[in-house]
Amino acid sequence: MNSLSSLPMPADRAFPSAEGATPMMEQFLALRSQAPGDALLFYRMGDFYELFFDDAVRAAAALDIALTKRGEHQGEPIPMCGVPAATAEAYLARLIKAGFKVAVGEQIEDPKAAKARGSKAVVQRAITRIVTPGTLTEDSLLDPRSANRIAALAQLATGENAIAWADISTGEFAVCAVSGDALTAELAAMNPAELLVEESRFCEAAGLLPRTTLTPLPRAKFDVASAERQLKAQFEVQELTAFGDFSKAERAALGALLDYLALSQAGAPAKLSPPRQTREGSVLAIDPATRASLEIDRTLSGDRQGSLLGAIDRTVTAPGARALADRLARPLTDVAAIEARLDAVAWFEREAGLRRQLRDRLKSAGDAERGLSRLLVGRGGPRDLKALSGALQEGEAIAAHLLDARLDRPPQRIADGIAALTLADKPELAALVGDLDRAIVDEPPLLARDGGFVAEGWMPELDETRQLRDASRRIVAGLQQTYAGATGVSSLKVKHNNVLGYFVEVTARHADALMGDDTFIHRQTMANAVRFTTTELAELESKIASAGERALAMEIETFSALRDRVEALAGFIRVATAALAEFDVSSALAEWAEEAGACRPQINDSFTFSVDGGRHPVVERALAKSGEGRFTPNSCQLEGSGENAARLTFVTGPNMAGKSTFLRQNALILMLAQAGCYVPAERAEIGVADRLYSRVGAADDLARGRSTFMAEMIETAAILNQATPRSFVILDEIGRGTATFDGLSIAWAAAEHLHEINRCRALFATHYHELTRLAEDLDAAGNVSLKAKEWKGELVFLHEVGAGAADRSYGIEVARRAGLPRKAISRARSILKRLESDGAPAAALDTLPLFAVAEPEQAPIIEPSEVEKRLDGIDPDTLTPREALDLVYALKSLVKKA
Numbered sequence: 001m002n003s004l005s006s007l008p009m010p011a012d013r014a015f016p017s018a019e020g021a022t023p024m025m026e027q028f029l030a031l032r033s034q035a036p037g038d039a040l041l042f043y044r045m046g047d048f049y050e051l052f053f054d055d056a057v058r059a060a061a062a063l064d065i066a067l068t069k070r071g072e073h074q075g076e077p078i079p080m081c082g083v084p085a086a087t088a089e090a091y092l093a094r095l096i097k098a099g100f101k102v103a104v105g106e107q108i109e110d111p112k113a114a115k116a117r118g119s120k121a122v123v124q125r126a127i128t129r130i131v132t133p134g135t136l137t138e139d140s141l142l143d144p145r146s147a148n149r150i151a152a153l154a155q156l157a158t159g160e161n162a163i164a165w166a167d168i169s170t171g172e173f174a175v176c177a178v179s180g181d182a183l184t185a186e187l188a189a190m191n192p193a194e195l196l197v198e199e200s201r202f203c204e205a206a207g208l209l210p211r212t213t214l215t216p217l218p219r220a221k222f223d224v225a226s227a228e229r230q231l232k233a234q235f236e237v238q239e240l241t242a243f244g245d246f247s248k249a250e251r252a253a254l255g256a257l258l259d260y261l262a263l264s265q266a267g268a269p270a271k272l273s274p275p276r277q278t279r280e281g282s283v284l285a286i287d288p289a290t291r292a293s294l295e296i297d298r299t300l301s302g303d304r305q306g307s308l309l310g311a312i313d314r315t316v317t318a319p320g321a322r323a324l325a326d327r328l329a330r331p332l333t334d335v336a337a338i339e340a341r342l343d344a345v346a347w348f349e350r351e352a353g354l355r356r357q358l359r360d361r362l363k364s365a366g367d368a369e370r371g372l373s374r375l376l377v378g379r380g381g382p383r384d385l386k387a388l389s390g391a392l393q394e395g396e397a398i399a400a401h402l403l404d405a406r407l408d409r410p411p412q413r414i415a416d417g418i419a420a421l422t423l424a425d426k427p428e429l430a431a432l433v434g435d436l437d438r439a440i441v442d443e444p445p446l447l448a449r450d451g452g453f454v455a456e457g458w459m460p461e462l463d464e465t466r467q468l469r470d471a472s473r474r475i476v477a478g479l480q481q482t483y484a485g486a487t488g489v490s491s492l493k494v495k496h497n498n499v500l501g502y503f504v505e506v507t508a509r510h511a512d513a514l515m516g517d518d519t520f521i522h523r524q525t526m527a528n529a530v531r532f533t534t535t536e537l538a539e540l541e542s543k544i545a546s547a548g549e550r551a552l553a554m555e556i557e558t559f560s561a562l563r564d565r566v567e568a569l570a571g572f573i574r575v576a577t578a579a580l581a582e583f584d585v586s587s588a589l590a591e592w593a594e595e596a597g598a599c600r601p602q603i604n605d606s607f608t609f610s611v612d613g614g615r616h617p618v619v620e621r622a623l624a625k626s627g628e629g630r631f632t633p634n635s636c637q638l639e640g641s642g643e644n645a646a647r648l649t650f651v652t653g654p655n656m657a658g659k660s661t662f663l664r665q666n667a668l669i670l671m672l673a674q675a676g677c678y679v680p681a682e683r684a685e686i687g688v689a690d691r692l693y694s695r696v697g698a699a700d701d702l703a704r705g706r707s708t709f710m711a712e713m714i715e716t717a718a719i720l721n722q723a724t725p726r727s728f729v730i731l732d733e734i735g736r737g738t739a740t741f742d743g744l745s746i747a748w749a750a751a752e753h754l755h756e757i758n759r760c761r762a763l764f765a766t767h768y769h770e771l772t773r774l775a776e777d778l779d780a781a782g783n784v785s786l787k788a789k790e791w792k793g794e795l796v797f798l799h800e801v802g803a804g805a806a807d808r809s810y811g812i813e814v815a816r817r818a819g820l821p822r823k824a825i826s827r828a829r830s831i832l833k834r835l836e837s838d839g840a841p842a843a844a845l846d847t848l849p850l851f852a853v854a855e856p857e858q859a860p861i862i863e864p865s866e867v868e869k870r871l872d873g874i875d876p877d878t879l880t881p882r883e884a885l886d887l888v889y890a891l892k893s894l895v896k897k898a
């Protein structure tokens with residue numbers, strides 16, 4: 001979705017005044033004026049959500065549903081459309097995907113209560129929620145394997161910036177002050193579903209993050225003083241310093257986000273953890289262009305399959321998958337933190353048997369994280385409670401299992417996980433888990449109001465009421481027999497519907513037998529049946545109904561009591577569910593490492609990048625799957641000082657030889673290592689990088705009015721302006737999108753800039769062989785090349801990286817393989833020959849007539865074959881079937897001869 005289209009509606013849409021409105025329409029217009037202008041209003045009417053006026057017109061078009069009319073307002077028909085409440089989530093999902101927001105106006109009183117106020121009274125309604133991409137909690141609206149964050153960007157006039165973000169499903173609430181340079185990379189690492197920006201900055205922000213919905217907010221929402229008040233109230237503290245020393249921009253961002261969340265949850269804001277301050281630079285900065293080109297979590301065409309994440313993800317739970325995606329999105333820069341993650345992976349790698357048992361158990365732990373968040377924002381149900389107890393029980397069993405195994409002493413992160421999952425020292429949580437397990441049936445309904453989820457034996461009073469209800473039901477069932485005996489109508493049935501309640505039904509033929517009997521009160525005559533009620537049935541009916549109502553009320557009360565206990569212990573539960581996700585991620589990474597032959601990288605603060613036998617995890621997998629052969633491992637040595645290895649290495653070689661693959665695999669290895677993953681190599685030593693840049697492959701960015709070359713230059717400019725000596729850069733063929741000499745000059749200057757000014761570790765793939773000479777002049781530059789050899793006139797790619805520059809490009813050979821017409825190929829060869837001998841392209845070309853001369857030794861005149869000659873002389877329309885058959889035989893014999 002383009003971010004500009006993420007604001008499909010102007011916030012200042014006009015709706016008619018309430019003058020002359022019916023009471024219901026008056027209420028609708030009042031709610032409409034409370035709802036944000038850029039949101040559609042779903043107005044609950046019985047079993048439907050209805051939309052009116054402009055909302056109806058837009059929703060009908062977006063959902064492709066019928067647009068109708070309902071009465072008139074101020075002399076004009078009112079446009080209307082509606083969706084059934086029972087299936088509303090599916091429509092919501094489509095609207096949110098299309099970039100809309102939806103305000104939900106619910107009935108907040110029982111229609112009976114409204115009726116009691118008078119026949120014309122309108123049921124009270126209120127906006128209970130505003131559904132936006134960043135505030136979703138429903139499983140059906142969310143991708144189970146991706147996080148769903150919402151962020152707010154505060155940019156003060158002083159030039160101070162900060163990003164605050166929250167994930168309602170985990171309660172995460174954090175903030176980071178960022179410099180202008182790092183803004184885009186920090187936002188890309190966060191990858192929020194929705195970004196709140198000040199409205200005057202909307203255009204600037206549009207396009208920063210292509211998959212993010214932008215929500216403009218008035219400037220006042222970023223006011224520092226009111227933000228501070230709101231934060232203090234939310235976290236019940238006198239001073240914010242309790243949580244950290246927040247800058248003005250940080251406070252503004254946190255406040256705007258909190259306010260928006262409160263608004264979208266209609267005053268019942270998500271239960272967030274106190275704000276955590278993070279430091280810019282604690283994650284490896286990767287800008288959006290680099291992320292896209294490295295295909296980290298999706299390919300350039302948007303698929304998960306074929307991305308790095310798709311290749312290495314072996315997690316077995318949705319929270320695990322989300323945690324892994326997050327690790328790849330935000331690799332770390334702190335050596336100790338990376339080592340701690342690697343220790344956990346290594347432990348699971350060593351304990352392979354235990355790992356398999358654990359992964360089996362994890363599968364049944366489910367996704368308690370999102371269930372918890374639904375419960376906390378008041379949208380959870382009995383199924384979420386059950387999932388929670390299931391996960392915590394499984395978690396405890398896992399912790400006990402890991403402890404019992406008495407294997408190698410677990411590393412810190414695993415030990416912390418075990419501690420978080422052990423219930424013995426958390427009596428309240430243990431009691432809650434036990435109670436949830438006993439109180440809720442095994443397969444509870446989604447919603448509490450459906451009832452039937454409190455298990456038998458949990459609440460004697462409820463059991464009694466249910467027994468009463470069931471006994472009455474049994475009496476009703478027995479009455480059928482009694483009535484049949486008394487009336488002599490054996491086909492008599494006792495049935496139930498919502499209009500009559502319990503009733504007796506006989507066929508028209510037997511109606512007379514009941515008509516004269518005072519026990520039976522005639523209610524309905526249908527085509528084939530006649531229906532009666534009886535006082536006895538009516539009494540039983542009301543007993544059953546009131547017992548049912550009482551039972552449901554008790555169940556709902558039980559649900560709220562359990563929910564409150566969950567809320568009180570939410571902190572512990574979050575830590576426990578996070579521990580399960582951590583176990584899943586670490587064991588999954590160990591599983592992948594074993595499968596892919598990956599090794600533990602050595603991480604340190606040096607400026608070394610030294611990889612032996614490195615591989616590209618995605619290309620390798622694709623090759624193995626297609627059976628096209630094995631991936632050739634390649635080593636790469638870079639050294640910031642340039643002493644033992646070059647700092648800047650030029651990579652040359654024929655087209656299709658594997659240059660881009662080599663560049664990317666090294667960037668991915670660095671990223672994986674800093675994310676705390678094993679790396680596909682025999683050995684790797686990696687000095688952490690602060691920023692990773694990749695300029696590989698150019699694509700037009702026409703949506704933003706940039707040509708391929710312009711897009712390439714903008715990205716190159718960002719690298720040359722921002723890369724530090726700690727950064728890692730891969731550059732693929734920059735400058736090729738313009739005139740040869742311009743391109744060469746730009747590539748040349750960029751290489752020198754990287755070497756002399758940025759002084760970062762860099763791989764620079766190029767077809768400009770002139771550049772390779774630079775390695776002689778620059779003290780920390782070197783050359784490697786991808787090898788190819790000619791064998792029996794064919795070019796064979798070895799995909800092997802060796803020292804030194806390549807001698808030629810073999811571009812024409814690749815073009816021939818790709819199927820360029822023979823004439824074009826031979827023409828290209830002759831042009832190349834002349835260029836190589838004359839040296840000056842333009843002058844040489846002027847003298848060459850286009851396609852006039854065909855070089856005999858390279859492009860022999862192709863004689864038509866015998867078959868072609870024979871076919872040439874034939875007019876198919878004049879052939880008899882016999883002649884045609886003869887011709888086929890003749891042609892076949894010619895082919896054999898040839």
Ligand SMILES: Nc1ncnc2c1ncn2[C@@H]1O[C@H](COP(=O)(O)OP(=O)(O)OP(=O)(O)O)[C@@H](O)[C@H]1O
Binds near residue numbers: 630634661
């Ligand atoms: N190390 C390797 N082992 C096996 N196959 C490889 C290896 N590297 C690349 N290949 C194969 O070669 C193909 C071309 O690789 P790549 O795109 O990296 O070449 P290139 O040199 O960058 O080409 P161009 O200069 O045309 O952009 C890949 O799609 C892959 O199938």
